[in-house]
Amino acid sequence: MALIPYSSSSSSTRGRGSKHDVFISFRGEDTRKKFTDHLYAGLEQKRISTFRDDEKLERGTPIGPGLFKAIEESRFAVVILSSDYASSRWCLIELAKIVDCMKKTGLVVLPVFHYVDPSDVRNQGEIYAEAFKKHEERFKDSNEEDVLMWKAALTEVANLSGWDLRDRHESKVIQEIVGTISSELNRRFSKTISKDLVGIDSRVEEMLDSYLCEGLGGVRFVGICGMAGMGKTTLAQEIYRRISGNFEASSFIANVREETRNQGLVSVQKQLLSKILMPSEIRISNLREGINVIGNRLRDKRVLIVLDDVDGGEQLEALAGKHDWFGLGSRIIITSRDSHLLRRHGVDDIYVIKVLSDYEALLLFSWRAFNKSYPTEDYLKLSKDFVNYSGGLPLAITVVGALLFAKGIDEWKKALSKLKETSGLKILDVLKMSYDELMDVQQELFLDIACFFKGENINCIRDILKTFGYYPDYNIGVLMEKSLITIDAWGTLWMHDLLQELGTEIVCHECPEDPGRRSRLWIYEDVLNVLKNNTGTELIEGIVLKEHVHKTKQLNVESLSKMKKLRMLKIHGVLLPNHLNYLSNEICIIEWHGCPLNSMPTNFQPNKLVELKMHCSAIIQLWKGIVILDKLKLIDLSDSQKLIETPDFSGAPNLKHLILRRCTRLYKIDASIGNLRWLIQLDLNGCKCLEILPSKISLESLEVFDLSGCSRLKKFPEIVGKMLCLSKLDLDKTAIKELPVSVQNFQPHFFESKRLQESFKS
Secondary structure, X not given: OOOEEOOOOOHHHOOOOOOEEEEEEOOHHHHHHHHHHHHHHHHHHOOOOEEEOOOOOOOOOOHHHHHHHHHHOEEEEEEEEOOOHXXXXXXXXXXXXXXXXXXXXXXEEEEEEOOOOHHHHHHOOOHHHHHHHHHHHHOOOOOHHHHHHHHHXXXXXXXXXXXXXXXXXXXXXXHHXXXXXXXXXXXXXXXXXXXXXXXXHHHHHHHHHHOOOHHHOOOEEEEEEOOOOOOHHHHHHHHHHHHHHHOOEEEEEOOHHHHHHHHOHXXXXXXXXXXXXXXXXOXXXXXXXXXXXXXXXXXXXXXXXXXOOOOOHHHHHHHOOOHHHOOOOOEEEEEEOOHHHHHXXXXXXXXXXXXXXXXXXXXXXXXXXXXXXXOOHXXXXXXXXXXXXXXXXXHHHHHXXXXXXXXXXXXXXXXXXXXHHOOOXXXXXXXXXXXXXXXXXXXXXHHHHHHHHOOOEHHXXXXXXXXXXXXXXXXXXHHHHOOOOEEOOOOEXXXXXXXXXXXXXXXXXXXXXXXXXXXXEOOHHHHHHHHHHOOOOOOOOEEEEOOOOOOOOOOOXXXXXXXXXXXXXXXXXXXXXXXXXXXXXXXXXXXXXXXOOOOOOOOOOOOOXXXXXXXXXXXXXXXXXXXXXXOOOEEEOOOOXXXXXXXXXXXXXOOOEEEOOOOOOOOEOOHHHHHOOOOOEEEOOOOOOOOEOOOXXXXXXXXXXXXXXXXXXXXXXXXXOOOOOOOEEEOOOOOOOOOXXXXXXXXXXXEOOHHHHHHHHO
């Protein structure tokens, strides 16, 4: 037996002293490949960290200490008492340890009677009696006390409330066990973060008791409504956290409004289904197909779905059109600023979220400003004044409190005077105080996040932010400390809608009448206006022009030549002329899908360039000779059908990703690629004309090497040195007949081609 950990990303559910959520004790021969495996999968699906015994323990490895440590580090122990459980000495040793921890550390023990009578287990009758008779005979001269301890432990566990599988469907029992554990973990977790969720508990309880309780029956659509900054999303998240384990499946879709605008409704439909069905079961190509899949595949499932920040009827029609799309007992929670939209869609109830009471507001402010539950006497009156100006809005209180943390009373008074001087005070005026307190570089970073980077993964854009001169490791932390941004468990950069609105308003006010004189352009109509009328100026630093339903062909790409400070260019699905004389050398990121250029401008020297993404471009050759690109980390020219050969990479020594998927005319890879010591991904999938790779390569950092579909490629290069990082080598559908001797250090599981696996073995 060996301990096999499931590393959950939701580690926040575990407190100090608890490394794992669940330990499963079971007799392998009885249940390993059936009930135990299904239970483990159910816990894993809910991101519950679980340890179980397994038959793969290496010989000679001591069993006891590892198991004991795992039990001690767990919150729950599920004991599967099967017919042969007591015949295993190790199962009984585990059980005794579990009972010991139950008494000493509060370990919660959940017994499952696996087709055995609980009274037989409790009293060691029938088959359990036979098992103990053998133990007594075996240990009569040595460990009689151990046998008595095992009997006592078995009796104690069998007296606990648990599940009897006789006359029960196993799937239902597993659902109940997972739900019980998940709900208890969420309940405990909510207590540990109460200071960050002031006022939430009472609102959650009201929702659960009056709007979502099981006693209401059927399928219920419930809306949470209120203005921005009131905490609708936070309330929905906390409800989801506490009760999602009670459902057969659950899905939380954040930022529906923004996701719809950026990715389209079909993408949101896939996101909803991906959390409920297996990825292989999700096949959606259009909106109507998505509606059919949701309505047909979920109608028999008891699900919890949260649709956060909905602002259009078409979103609801596509994601939760009717009650009969979902199984009995399902709950659909929708947060929105528009109560009329919710009523029009026929929700069963609308919970109108209330502002914080004076007490709650002062409590939240105190936690943010003083890191304790009540202000010091000298600051009490000032604290109440700031709370009053914040209007009971959690977002405003949080941001202002963070702004004033660790500052002297004179600075507090100065900030309050500034608020009082603002005529017709709005919530954005309150939030802008925190922006005004930032250093210049932090203000610029805040504006870039508001206009361009909200929703991006921080690890994917860190190099770009460094090249922008933002020192992200420090300044991202400053923005987080001031509650202006958050980063979730997956590294996604988020900003509240109101804070994003503040940032975009600041940029628009740089020149309200002329978008060509603003620093950042991201609104479709503004970008169109500048490119169509050639009104761009050197003030423009960033442009994002995403595909729009109304495509315009008559755009003047030469307007880009005026933008001497342009550092970011993202253009998707817009038709532009195929000639460009100049492009800013300050540019750090180019994402120009459908780029009409055959090559980059001859005078283009982008030594700050970090990423070059040009899907479906007309590029024939990127550059000639050696171009110094020390900061370049990624080139992605997928589906660029005119690309013939790659350039010399000698000037780009730090390149990490080279992606040339389905470049069907590409026939040659420059030999300089063999010297890219930091390259981790080389993807040439579908390059069906590729005939020439460098004769030798030394890519010790390479993790992914994909040559699948390179049907004319006959020779695999010699490997210089060891490629110890390689995790994927795909040579499927190539013309390679044999592999060089230098690949013998590779393990067969690196190869995805079954044909090559067999030839490699021979």
